[in-house]
Every structure is written in structure tokens, then in C-alpha cells.
Amino acid sequence: MTQPQSISHQTLLSWQKLEQLAKKDWSLVDLFAEGVDQTVANKQIQSRAERFCVQSQGIYFDYAKQCIDDEVHQVLLNLAEECNLKDRIEALLQGHKVNISEDRSALHTALRLPKSASLSVDGQDVVQAVHNSLDRAEQIVNRIREKLWRGYSGKAITDVINIGVGGSDLGPLMATTALDSWADTDIQVHFVSNMDGKQLGSLLDKLNPETSLFIISSKSFGTVDTLSNAQTALTWLLKTGASRQSILRRHFIGISANLPKMSEWGIYPDNQLALWQWVGGRFSMWSAISLAVAIRIGMAGFRQMLAGANAMDEHFATANFAQNLPVMLGLIGVWNSTFLNIHAHTVLPYDGRLRYFPSYLTQLEMESNGKSVTLHGEQVTYSTSPVLWGEIGSNAQHAFYQLLHQGTQRVSCDFIACVEDDKLMELAKGDELQYQHNLSLANCLAQSRVLAFGNQAVAKKPTSKSEDQAVSDLDKFKRYRGNQPSTTILLDSLSPRSLGTLIALYEHKVYVMASIWNINPFDQWGVEMGKKMADSVYSELVNNKISINQSCQLFDVSTDALLAHIKQITAIRK
Structure with a gap:
């Protein structure tokens, strides 16, 4: 495959359509209410949960609580086609030089x-x-x-x-x-x-x-x-x-x-x-x-992890886009960040064993897709990677969920949980731990519901906004606005194999988003300048001068002043 052709996103019909659709007053309450009405009127119509769900590779991937409808879903798939995503996937897996700026393949799948x-x-x-x-x-x-x-x-x-x-x-x-x-x-x-x-x-x-x-x-x-x-x-x-x-x-x-x-x-x-x-x-x-x-x-366990990742690679290469886990996860990310202008994303695993997974993803996603130049050196005119952070869900509930529920900015969320824990029953207190496991699952599902529907989450099913009379009587400090989009990813269980599958899912999500944005997710020139500057600052920091002559600026007035202060304190303590 040769270097991908330059894409003028604004000329793509699907891109233009998504820009129009993004202007709609998206309401998760209304989307779910419409889904209920359709199901009642016609039993043959799939429920929203069935339409916006993918099950594969031991993963149940629910994105019904995203701000999408059938039209957005189809136009996102059209966008993938217009951006030649199929060819991009093949190029990655076949070892073509997809790392354009460094003239290299990106062969982690190998x-x-x-x-x-x-x-x-x-x-x-x-x-x-x-x-x-x-x-x-x-x-x-x-x-x-x-x-x-x-x-x-x-x-x-x-x-x-x-x-x-x-x-x-x-x-x-x-x-x-x-x-x-x-x-x-x-x-x-x-x-x-x-x-x-x-x-x-x-x-x-x-x-x-x-x-x-x-x-x-x-x-x-x-x-x-x-x-x-x-x-x-x-x-x-x-x-x-x-x-x-x-x-x-x-x-x-x-x-x-x-x-x-x-x-x-x-x-x-x-x-x-x-x-x-x-x-x-x-x-x-x-x-x-x-x-x-x-x-x-053990090496056998590690090879199982590799096998799980390889299974996701095969799924990524062969599944049709509508049932392709990484493709749909990536397209949703593009919809949120680029079109809905949701510039913050949090990953919330409800399993303590995955406590470092959000930190891992911060590097994977932001170092990969934190780019403002296309593959052809042109300045992008749209938002790319959102700011990403996360924490174990139960800890986050007592930390930053306040911002998610009642803050002033929109945040998209990934909830991750394991349906079963194969190791619990091997432990002496398996019954007690099973209770805690179920409690964690309940919190995971409950939080995504409240984020989506706000105060209406207390109802058995959401109604339209026009029917939201009870909320107006609530104390204004207790109002939950809802409408925070989220995806829920349920693993059948956590094992070396399923962990490998989960990690590869997010690796490919990053590549899907980069392919749509036409950026290179495999270089990281942005980290190099800071390293070079650190060498210069270090040389000055360890020299024998106690003060810095302001008439001869070394870096900038702020950095020079900080260096002088450090040297002064160090000299006094010596």
C-alpha cells in the first residue's frame, strides 16, 4: 500500500452530514423514550439495547447510552468507508509503513x-x-x-x-x-x-x-x-x-x-x-x-495473553464494521470528540485488578492521537484526542464523579467490568467476595444509568423531557442533569487471554480514530523537545553559579528565576 491519499474531510459527504447531525439537541432521555415507543408500536423492531450492542470475543459491548441514533450510526459507518478504513486496517496488519513520519511499519500485531x-x-x-x-x-x-x-x-x-x-x-x-x-x-x-x-x-x-x-x-x-x-x-x-x-x-x-x-x-x-x-x-x-x-x-500464561490479543486482531481484520468492536469503539470516540465537542473522556473499571488500566490508556491514546498535523503535514481543523483519565469506579465515585454528575462540562465514559470472577470460588471466603463482586457490578450499572438519565434514573424507564415534572420540584442542588454519554464493556471474566483481548481492543480503537482523523498514531515527536530542553536546564542547574545575571537571559525570565531560587536554597543548606 502506498501512502494514504490526503483527505479533505470537509468534502466528505458523511463528514458534512455528521456536522449537521451534531447540531441536534441530543437527549439520552428522549432517545430511550423513542425506543420504548417504537418497541410498543412494532414488536419486530429491535430495542435500542439490541441495535447498539456488539457481542464477540468474550466481550459484551453496549453503546446504547451514547448520543446516537440509527442515522448517526449509519453515517459513522459511511465515514469509515469514505476514509478507506478497510485498507488502513489491512495496511497495519500486513506490515506496510503506516508510520509515515518515521518511514516504518507498526508491527505490534506481529x-x-x-x-x-x-x-x-x-x-x-x-x-x-x-x-x-x-x-x-x-x-x-x-x-x-x-x-x-x-x-x-x-x-x-x-x-x-x-x-x-x-x-x-x-x-x-x-x-x-x-x-x-x-x-x-x-x-x-x-x-x-x-x-x-x-x-x-x-x-x-x-x-x-x-x-x-x-x-x-x-x-x-x-x-x-x-x-x-x-x-x-x-x-x-x-x-x-x-x-x-x-x-x-x-x-x-x-x-x-x-x-x-x-x-x-x-x-x-x-x-x-x-x-x-x-x-x-x-x-x-x-x-x-x-x-x-x-x-x-509463567510463560504459558503470557502466551495466553498473546493469543487473546491475536484473536482480537483477527476479529478486527474480518468482522463487518457494524459488528466490529474496535471499529465501533473508535467511531464513537470520533463522534464524541470531533462532532459533539466532548473533549474529556474517562475510563472507569469496576474491578480493582484493572486499577492501572486507565493509566495505561492515558499513554496509549493521548501519546498516539494527541496530534494536530495530518499524515501530509497539514494543520488539522477539527478536534482529535480528548483528554483521558480514569480510576477504579468505586474510588472515582468518591472523587471526581461529582464533576461527572453535576459539573459544567460534558465527559464521555467507558465503564468496564467482569461478569464473573473465576478466582473467587477458589478462595476461602468466596461467598463473601461474591457479594462484594455483585455490589461492584450493581454500582457500575447504576452509575452509567444516572449519568445518562439524571434524576429520571429513579424511574423504571426514562420518559421524555417534556414529562420531567418531578425534577422541577427538587431542590436545585440535588438536580442531576444526566445526558453524559457512556459505553459499558463487560468481560465474561478476567484472565490472561481476556486481558490480552481487552488491551488489543483499545489499541485498535486508537488506530481507527487516527485513520478517520488522518493522523499518525505511531510517532511521538511531542515528547522530544522537552527532553532536549531538560539537558540544557540540567547543565545550568548543576553549574557553580549561585545566581543568574538577569542582564544575560539564559532561558526565559520565569525559568531563570526558578533556577536562581533553587540554587540559592541549595547554597544556604550547604
Whole structure:
């Protein structure tokens, strides 16, 4: 496939139609009332819940509480066709260079292809390279889990510390936490990402250097956050008196696309695991980057996660758009952000095991689609990625739900829950935990209802706005305006496989939205300038001058003043 053609969105008939439809006074109360009337009049008409629902891959995806009707639904599907989404999906999965600005493929889907598959890119079968890396990772995982990997004193490893940032931290941290019930080893896994050293420092106080193993995860092996923590860990281990050679060989594993830099730092060749330039950091958790996950749940469990993601890839490639989970999730996101001008989105998992999933998605979505230039270098004239955040639903109810229910801005929401918990009945207090599980599910469904219908949620079924007489008598401080659109995603249960499916669903959602917006979701030039400026500021911060001569501006008056204040306080304390 060649580079996608430039799209003038305003000339697309579907785009123009959606702009017109967005001007409508959308009311979820009215939409549901209309659905009730239609069902009564004609029993053959599907209910709103049936029309705006997709069931596949162990997921029940309900978007009936979005501000859409049958017309919007069809025009969104037309938009996907006009934007050549089918070709874009094929280009992604076939390894074409969809990362235009860096002239690369984006082959995270190749990381979960089965061993029997084949995908040739630039004359190389990438599937073979991927499985060679996975097999090497499995050897390391088994050595650690079987207590064959020993520290400098001969003791078996008890703690594994993953040092990384961004995609080298958020994905593995999220997955390890979500799948902790599947952990079948007493080896503990820890994650360190903060560059200020406090996170690592407090952890080192609790660890035994004889039995600690550090995984240094960095695609470039040049990220200052990661390497500063790695150097601190090395210094800590060298204080034991063991030789540098022994420390590096027995206590450090490196994962990177830059093998020479790993070797230069001191990672032994046998302890190196490879990445590839065609894998973006935030899409890399399907690779050796998730070594910590595999150590905790076993390589068989990790391969189940890969299989779940691959199943979603197949669904994405083959399902018709109206029944395609990522396509519909992405189209709804475009409708909300670009046409309804809803510029905030929150993800609300009602399952404590998914507590890091919203943080993972903040990077996945905002770093991918936080773009204002098209694939062809033209300035976009429409809204792209919304601001995304989230929290466990039960915690969020006592934190920011106030804004969702009675604030001044509209926010779209994703509710995520698990219908069953296969692990509950294995526990001694399974009955009590089942009660809490059901309570969480009830809150999930109740909150989405109140967000949609406001004060009318207390009724058995919503009526039209004109019938909303009771609300006018309520105390004005207790009025819930409703009309906050939401999607509810129910997993049959949480497992390594279903987690892989869920993550891949959101990866492809991001790609669908980027394809409609005609932007590149696989580069992240926006993070580079800050890194370069930090080097300049750091150089000035550590020089010996106590004050900054205002007649010679270094950066800007604000930054210069802040630097001078820091140096002054530091000098006094010395």
C-alpha cells in the first residue's frame, strides 16, 4: 500500500452530514423514550439495547447510552468507508509503513502472531524473529522461576525489579497487577519509573542485594529516567563488595532495540533481549518488555495473553464494521470528540485488578492521537484526542464523579467490568467476595444509568423531557442533569487471554480514530523537545553559579528565576 491519499474531510459527504447531525439537541432521555415507543408500536423492531450492542470475543459491548441514533450510526459507518478504513486496517496488519513520519511499519500485531504464521517485511520473516525472542525470554523466565538463576552469593532470586518508563513500565505494571491472581511463584515483581530516585530508594531499603534481579527496559537504551535508576541500582549492588563482573552478569537483564548500547552499559550478551524499531514503546508489552509479567504468571500464561490479543486482531481484520468492536469503539470516540465537542473522556473499571488500566490508556491514546498535523503535514481543523483519565469506579465515585454528575462540562465514559470472577470460588471466603463482586457490578450499572438519565434514573424507564415534572420540584442542588454519554464493556471474566483481548481492543480503537482523523498514531515527536530542553536546564542547574545575571537571559525570565531560587536554597543548606 502506498501512502494514504490526503483527505479533505470537509468534502466528505458523511463528514458534512455528521456536522449537521451534531447540531441536534441530543437527549439520552428522549432517545430511550423513542425506543420504548417504537418497541410498543412494532414488536419486530429491535430495542435500542439490541441495535447498539456488539457481542464477540468474550466481550459484551453496549453503546446504547451514547448520543446516537440509527442515522448517526449509519453515517459513522459511511465515514469509515469514505476514509478507506478497510485498507488502513489491512495496511497495519500486513506490515506496510503506516508510520509515515518515521518511514516504518507498526508491527505490534506481529508480536502476537502464532508461530505457524508468516509475515515478511523488507524480505525478513518477522514472525520467526519474534518467536526466537520469545523462546529466549522463556529460557530466562524458567531459570528464574525454577530458582536456577543465582545472585553473586549463590542465593536464588527472590525479587525482580523492572526499571523502565512509559511503555516499558505502564503496560507490564498494568498486566502484572491485573493478573496477580494467576501468579504461581513466590518471586515478587516490582516496578520503578520515577527519575527522582525516591521510588527506587525506598524500594532498595527493603530488598536484599544478594537476591535482587534488575530488568532494564528501554527501547533506545538512552532514556535518562531509566538509565539514572539503573546506575543507582548498580551502585547499590557494588557496595556489597562483589565484583562488577559478577554483579552485571548475575543481577542485570537488558531489553532494548539498541544492542550496542546495552553492551556498552555492561549488560552481558546472554542477558540481552531484543526489540525492534518497528515496535512503538507504548505498543511493546507483547514483547520481551513484559518479561516481568511472564516471570510472575509463567510463560504459558503470557502466551495466553498473546493469543487473546491475536484473536482480537483477527476479529478486527474480518468482522463487518457494524459488528466490529474496535471499529465501533473508535467511531464513537470520533463522534464524541470531533462532532459533539466532548473533549474529556474517562475510563472507569469496576474491578480493582484493572486499577492501572486507565493509566495505561492515558499513554496509549493521548501519546498516539494527541496530534494536530495530518499524515501530509497539514494543520488539522477539527478536534482529535480528548483528554483521558480514569480510576477504579468505586474510588472515582468518591472523587471526581461529582464533576461527572453535576459539573459544567460534558465527559464521555467507558465503564468496564467482569461478569464473573473465576478466582473467587477458589478462595476461602468466596461467598463473601461474591457479594462484594455483585455490589461492584450493581454500582457500575447504576452509575452509567444516572449519568445518562439524571434524576429520571429513579424511574423504571426514562420518559421524555417534556414529562420531567418531578425534577422541577427538587431542590436545585440535588438536580442531576444526566445526558453524559457512556459505553459499558463487560468481560465474561478476567484472565490472561481476556486481558490480552481487552488491551488489543483499545489499541485498535486508537488506530481507527487516527485513520478517520488522518493522523499518525505511531510517532511521538511531542515528547522530544522537552527532553532536549531538560539537558540544557540540567547543565545550568548543576553549574557553580549561585545566581543568574538577569542582564544575560539564559532561558526565559520565569525559568531563570526558578533556577536562581533553587540554587540559592541549595547554597544556604550547604
